Amino acid sequence: MNETVNLMITRRSVRKFKSDMIPKEIIDEIITAGTYAASGRNSQSPIIIAVTNKELRDKISKINAEIMGKPDGFDPFYNAPVMLIVLADKSVPTYLYDGSLVMGNLMLAAHGLGIGSCWIHRAKEFFEREEGKDLLKSLGIEGDYEGIGNCALGYVDGNYPTEHPRKENRVFYVD
Structure with a gap:
């Protein structure tokens, strides 16, 4: 199987x-x-904001948990030491799709390098x-940006998650 396709799978x-x-x-x-x-x-x-400062990471995590309605001490970033926050310029018609593709590339690259990842939502709410x-x-960032996602990165603690079966009837060919 092709290496790139294997990473995706x-x-x-x-x-x-x-x-x-x-x-x-x-x-x-x-x-x-x-x-x-x-x-x-x-x-x-x-754009991507790389957060490796533990104090800032913890502050963002606390606010993310608050947005979720979770109790104090809950970590929606699952102890990941690195957060790559993706935002996109809302004046660009495809900003949401473009930012989502960045998130996908980040997670695939991390996997290829032996780093675990998880897309954590609520970046939009945080930057509002x-x-x-x-x-x-x-950071000197100006413009009308919307948070697309938080990409949690770190070394996996324990076993790497197993795959879930793929749902049937999701592909339709038109010949």
């Missing part, structure tokens, strides 16, 4: 990470893959709040 969402930090070189390689995602009219509108707007401002 074997990637799983990881929901239990070790706290060990991923080397910067590996994070950078995953980010590079994200920047090569397809985008409508090659707009390349999505003052804390999210303040983070963008502190």
Whole structure:
């Protein structure tokens, strides 16, 4: 089987990470893959915020849990030490699709490099709040960006998740 197709078939969402930090070189390689995602009219509108600072990561996690309605101490990022947050420029008609493709590339690249990943939602809600707007401002990011997703990255703690059977009747050929 083709190596790329095999990565697509074997990637799983990881929901239990070790706290060990991923080397910067590996994070950078995953980010590079994200920047090569397809985008409508090659707009390349999505941006990636790499969060490796534990204090900031924990703050974002706490707000994410609050948005979910979870109790204090719940970690929706499953202890992942790295968060790659994808945002996209809402003025681009394909921004949501473009940002989703970036998320897919990040997760596939991570899997190919032996790093677990999971798409965590609520990036949109986080960046609608003052804390999210303040983070963008502190990074010098201007424009009308929407949070697309949080890509949790880390080493898998325990066994790699097993696959779920594929549902039938999802492909239709028209000859």
